[in-house]
Amino acid sequence: MSLGWDIFQQMERLRRDMDSFLGADAWGWRTRPTFRWSFLPGRAARAYPLLNVGEDENNVYIDALAPGLKPDSVNITAVGEQLSIAGEKPVLGEGIQAEAYHRNERAAGRFVRTIALPAPVDQNKAAAEYKNGVLTITVPKAAQAKPRQISITTD
Secondary structure: OOOOOHHHHHHHHHHHHHHHHHOEOOOOOEOOOOOOOOOOOOOOHHHOOEEEEEEOOOEEEEEEEOOOOOHHHOEEEEEOOEEEEEEEEOOOOOOOOHHHOOOOOOOOEEEEEEEEOOOOEOHHHOEEEEEOOEEEEEEEEOHHHOOOOOOOOOO
């Protein structure tokens, strides 16, 4: 097997194949139409709500962008290292027939989003707040997940 320019030709062929697969041409332009993500059943249900997840030494923080929700329609479950947010976003303008819309970009319906948390949590002490369209969830880390100072003994 020779390792001359042949390896570079193989790499170039692989790049072109990947570009073709991903829908981009040699200059990075999209050649295939993109599709809009929504949370309707069968259409990327795991993409809603959009989340930010962070942590400090004591807690895990989840901020979920979820405008238009009714807080009593949301169910939050934390078990071990997983958190699930489930609920239903109401339809706006319920009196309007689907055929009468000129544009309808705000999806509605049931959703479930389950994510892996960065550490085991104590679900009994979790708290949630919904304000200005943002659902903020604070879940304390389990005792075994918190950092612990180890003392050093000397003779």
